[in-house]
Amino acid sequence: MKIVVDWDRCEANGVCVRAAPEAFSLDEKDQLSVLVENVTPGLRAKVEQAVRECPRQALALSED
Numbered sequence: 524m525k526i527v528v529d530w531d532r533c534e535a536n537g538v539c540v541r542a543a544p545e546a547f548s549l550d551e552k553d554q555l556s557v558l559v560e561n562v563t564p565g566l567r568a569k570v571e572q573a574v575r576e577c578p579r580q581a582l583a584l585s586e587d
């Protein structure tokens with residue numbers, strides 16, 4: 524399971540970083556990075572929360 528970011532929608536407000544800091548980070552230039560290649564079962568609930576809470580609907584989970 525992978526995290527898909529719609530970079531045109533992301534406004535780097537950090538909501539996903541607060542929900543799942545193991546999976547997302549913002550650098551000093553407010554550029555979002557995805558930290559994990561594959562979402563592990565232990566991280567899934569937090570990442571799903573980040574997907575739900577993203578105010579720009581910029582996040583999705585992909586099965587491949």
Ligand code: SF4
Nearest residue numbers: 533534536537539577
């Ligand atoms: S919550 Fe959404 S808009 Fe905000 S930084 Fe994360 S992906 Fe971007």
